[in-house]
Amino acid sequence: MQADIPARSAVVDLGSNSVRMVVFDGISRNPVPIFNEKAVLRLGRGLTTTGRLNEDGVAMAVDVLRRFHAIARGMNAHPFEVLATAAVRDATNGPEFVASLRHFMPDVPIRILSGIEEADHSALGVLCGIPEANGLVADIGGGSLELIHLDSDGRHDADTLALGVIRLSDRASGNVASAKAIADADLTGVQWLNDMQGKTLYLVGGAFRALARLQIARTNYPLNIVHYYTLNPQAARDMTGWLIQSNRRSLERLPNAPRKRLDDVPFAATVLRRLIRRIEPEKIVFCVDGLREGWYALNVAPELQMLDxxxxxxxxxxxxxxxxxxxxxxxxxxxxxxxxxxxxxxxxxxxxxxxxxxxxxxxxxxxxxxxxxxxxxxxxxxxxxxxxxxxxxxxxxxxxxxxxxxxxxxxxxxxxxxxxxxxxxxxxxxxxxxxxxxxxxxETLLDGTRLELISNQLCLHLTSARVAVRGDAVRRRLNRLAQAMKLTARLDEAPQVVATV
Structure with missing residues (x-):
């Protein structure tokens, strides 16, 4: 790579519901995406009954990935990798599909992640965005739900469940009440979740983000940013109840409603509601950083992750x-x-x-x-x-x-x-x-000045070398600050030394 071409990296997240490519600019503690595009393929639709990838989705995937490949190479992205998740790893025609991709992208690594690897990447992504994270990470996709325990000692107790929104809908024949029973049964089987009682629940994945966007719109929340959006358990229960009961048309009326996700919303809300019931978290935090950012942290900037x-x-x-x-x-x-x-x-x-x-x-x-x-x-x-x-x-x-x-x-x-x-x-x-x-x-003019709290006074000290910086603007701003602090302002000026000849 030429020295004048900035370092870039790219990752494709080939999931059960959608495929997304992100190109990151440079190597830094905080990933900087300069290209981020998604296509909904529904590769995992019908997998529960057929055991195979959705044929329409496969045809679309080839076209989309040809485009992504051209863009990544045109942007000189290196490393560039494709990560395939639940649908590809579970489908009987998954290896055949991957072979077809390798035919026109022979220079691009295509990795089929296990459920545990997927959970680990998601956990790394959460730590990239919320380094103090301590609790349970739940990453929902189209085919699976990854669960992993995070604490100050690292990542533990990962599990993958067939509770992705497409898979759950198929298993429940589109019935939300049946989905509730399925989710309860699957979550009950994860014994280590007993130790997650009262911990923070971190939510990752497009379907969970859709819930946050809808709740932000519904409540007129003043900041339209999903990352770090936080709810207490009761607010989250109210949200999931509303989303399960709402019809698509009413949700479509909300500002910025994620229309392509609305069919998944009742099933994502059901999974979240059952998770809340299972672990009774202290709070629920939405995180936009997940598998792709975890890949970046692991493969592009691992040595920078200790930075604040x-x-x-x-x-x-x-x-x-x-x-x-x-x-x-x-x-x-x-x-x-x-x-x-x-x-x-x-x-x-x-x-x-x-x-x-x-x-x-x-x-x-x-x-x-x-x-x-x-x-x-x-x-x-x-x-x-x-x-x-x-x-x-x-x-x-x-x-x-x-x-x-x-x-x-x-x-x-x-x-x-x-x-x-x-x-x-x-x-x-x-x-x-x-x-x-x-x-x-x-910086030079700040040297020789200092603030000090003395009893009920806010005192600005000026040495003889800095007396010249005093003036009406300084006095007004000192008075304003003292007033805000409910103190009296005082300006302490050292006498100027006058040179004699």
Whole structure:
């Protein structure tokens, strides 16, 4: 590969319901997809009764994979691999189908994953997107449901069940009540699920994502992002009950309804409802990272998986969009005294905010606050749950002069954050606003200034070398920050040394 061609990699997920190819750009802690296309093939339709892949799906798959092969090669993707899952591994004509693919893609590895390998890839994908994940991963496809236990010691106790949405529908002859009994029987047979009681349930797979999209639309949830979307058990039970009882026409009326998934929804909802009954999870978290991201973590960037994804994405944005790679570390130290009682999570978010605090420097000044808010709220990347997105976006909008009481675009943060988190974000934003008034984005001018909490006062100290940076803007921003903290502002200026000749 020529040095001027960026490194790219591609993986095809050839499933029972659909085939999808993702091309990732570069080698980084957080996968960056630059091509993502899916085709619904229904390869697994009828497999339960015939034992064979759906013939119409096979014909479509050949055309789709020829296209994917041309695109991946045109984009110089390497490695490039096809991963086949439940339908291909279970069908009697699976080997024949794979041989036909190898005929026109002789240079592309085609791997038929076992159920345990599929579960392991999905678990790696969850860890790629949610590195602190601890609980049960459930990855639903068209042909199978993979279950695997994640904790701080690694991945354990994987199982695969014939509870994919197509397979379950076939087994139940399209009857949801029969599907409930089948799912209960299959899940009861997985003894290690007894140890998952009260753990977090992480949901992976297109059919589960469809449930989240429908619930987001139904409830007018303020952030249309599935990754990290979280429900408590009662909300999840309400959701699954609604989805099982709803007809297709009513679901189609919802904004952004995943129409190609609507026939699968009652069966995915049934599986989820039975899982919740089986393990009684503490909470349910949807994850968009699964098998494909697990493949990336295993084959493209394994040595980078120990990095903090939140820190990685914030450093990358700082480098691409900011003016200084060194100022953020100075800001982390400088803002510290204002947040002396912060939690570990707040410290991590404050550090992230400092790294992101200049990402709007090149935007139009009239729209800088709003642009920065949306950029952070909607950023693609791992490590951001919805409350973190809302808090960071709010803090950085305030840093760019947004007024929390009047700016209409801040409504998502108002909806997602409780009073304490909202106040914390505003305080952080005002602290960063004061810092940039002092330094103008240069680390040198921040040196020689410091904040200190003294009793009921917020004191800004300026050494003799930095007295010149004081001015009306600095005083106003110091007063605003002190007011937000319910303190009195104080400006402590060291006397300037006047040189004599």
């Amino acid at each position: 994804p939140l820190e990685t994405v914030s450093r990358d944005m700082c480098t691409r969009l900011g003016r200084s790679d060194t100022l953020p570390d100075a800001l982390i130290d400088w803002t510290g005294p204002v947040f002396s009682t912060e939690t570990d999570l707040q410290r991590r978010l404050r550090q992230t905010a400092c790294r992101l605090s200049d990402v709007g420097s090149h935007d139009h000044p009239e729209y800088r606050a709003e642009q920065t808010y949306m950029r952070v709220l909607w950023v693609q990347g791992a490590g951001f749950d919805h409350q973190a997105r809302a808090a960071l976006a709010l803090a950085l909008a305030v840093r760019y002069e947004a007024e929390p009481d009047t700016a209409p675009y801040l409504r998502t943060s108002r909806s997602l954050l409780d009073d304490d988190a909202f106040t914390w974000a505003i305080t952080l934003g005002l602290t960063l606003r004061l810092a940039y008034a002092l330094c103008g984005g240069t």
